[in-house]
Amino acid sequence: MIKTEPAIRKYSELAIPNADLLLYGVCPHPLHCGLGLTIGGGAVFPEVNFTLPPMNMTDETWPEVVAHYEQMAEQILRRAASLAVPGIVLEFELLPPMTERPEWGAELTALLKRHLRAYYEKRHLAAALRVTPTDIRDQLKPPLMRTGQPWERLKRSLELCAEAGADILSIESIGGKEVHDQALMFGDFRGIVFALGVLAPRDMFWLWGEIGDICGRHPGVVAGGDSACGFANTAMQLAHQKMLPEVLAAVVRAMSGVRSLAAFERGAVGPSKDCAYEGPVIKAITGYPISMEGKSASCAHFSPLGNIAAAMCDLWSNESVQNVRLLSGNAPEVFTELLAYDCRLMNTAAATEGGALRLRDWMTVSDEWMSPQAAVLSPAATIKIATAIVGADTPYHQTIAAGRAAVEILKDGIAQAKLHLSRKEQQWLTRIDEALDGLPQDEAALMRDLEAQYGSLYDKASYGF
């Protein structure tokens, strides 16, 4: 018997029902957070993310680690201030050892907040600090999600970072990934749907309940949102390398919106994570602000979404860059400058009559039909996928509905000769379409069907079964 965990908030209609209202920089529920920052209230701000160069992280090297973060924070904020950036978010993505030892992550959180506060007080730079501990719960096989030392450490990391000065808590959670990885590699669409539509939302509901509790105990700290990075971005990268079909990655992207929505159903208020390219669907459904990344995140990874990703963003991110020396300075401050100019252009356009819509449409049209991944990310496609999700009753059915919507968008693109796909890609699209038709109505039936294939990969108690 499958137990159903109640969601706090069920979205049955879109907060932004019209594609023309789905614009960058604005949303129905702007977020006031951090040091005088309002996200989604009319302007797009840079979200700068940074990491260490190759190095060991030990007790002996810790002072060197701290020095890197001191340097990165100072250089990023100095460059932002010199460019008169009106507001900024720093994202501190903890590396695994910093989550394993929660005090390390908390020490760096406090360090970064000290820098932000200094610039806020001296230079009036509105700012917020997003802190994203690593989801380290997949250390055991099968992973234990709700018990055990990895979860206890992750929970403590979230607690200590909240105490140390985080304004926004986020995570790239991995519930369901243990099944999704294998299903994805074998192109097993039923396994993919089970992972994304049954396991992942169950973990999200539970995990974001926990994160919401932590935020509730720390006034001023907000539950930001999650990312299907380990699912949809993995698929996107493998598709880029011609290892997986592009159409499969695009459908996985659309379906992943359901598991990421669960964070908001459990009380997250945004901004959703930068690498969550499913963010626009979240924004359309919830009305909360989102962070996105595209062309200025090419330091971290390829995407076919360089311009279109900015079309509906409220924060604009570089994803991650190592603290290495470039000609004009260290990479984190260099990418701060790129983001600052991207945001300035968007905000300048938005200040003119009809300018935001015009620029948004240019950013959309320039990428939209260049890849299946971009085709499911346009404002119009976003509304179709979001509408399909809110029209279904359970995460399982929502996931199937999102998949169907994505397939229809891709088929329409092909029919109108806008989207050009190889014969092999088109065969896969047909295969996915048929697989969607063949899914059982009941998620328990799917779970039974897949037990022999995937049952040993996941711990049932970790998902409330």
Add this chain to the structure above:
Amino acid sequence: MAQCKELYEAILDGDAKKAHAVTQAAIAAGTEPMTLIAESMVPAMDEVGRLFEQEEYFVPELLLAGRAMKSAMELLRPLLVASGQKMSAKVVIGTVKGDLHDIGKNIVASMLEGSGFDVVDLGTDVAPEKFVAAVTEQEPQVVCMSALLTVTMPAMKTTIDALKSAGVRTRVKVLIGGAPVTLQYAKEIGADGYSENAGGAVDLVRGLLAETK
């Protein structure tokens, strides 16, 4: 021979059940294991590799073909061992200590397996001493290490140093890979090779083993 053709097609189609059944029937009919390998399995996997190279196959087709070949091999392996035939080269693979990323490593492992190598997958977060133990106990010809994080890359060097300290470094070729890893880094830490993708890793293993013959 009809059974050889059927096995070839079953592998190409990634149909493990059929590959198993055809192999079983062929053995019962007295077909030599080496005949099935030489006339069906090797040509089938070569064709799968060619289709993958030409972007006609994606990884799922490749892995399903590998799974089909494995199901046939399960039946043939005991017969080959009993007749004293030499088995294929062995590869030990794992993601280094502190790193939990495994999808890239899994692809390389599956592609090596599909290419006929005997693969021992140590999983993720593999300590140097575990690699050393695997080399000592499993006697592989190749060790493959993966890392996705800049802060776990140094564990590759630590592992190579551990292999040296244990006196087993010269027994194996060591290959490394992963998003932040470079050829230069491979040279710096004394690895024998680096590949930026899974297909390249298989070619690299083949090339290094050919050199040692």
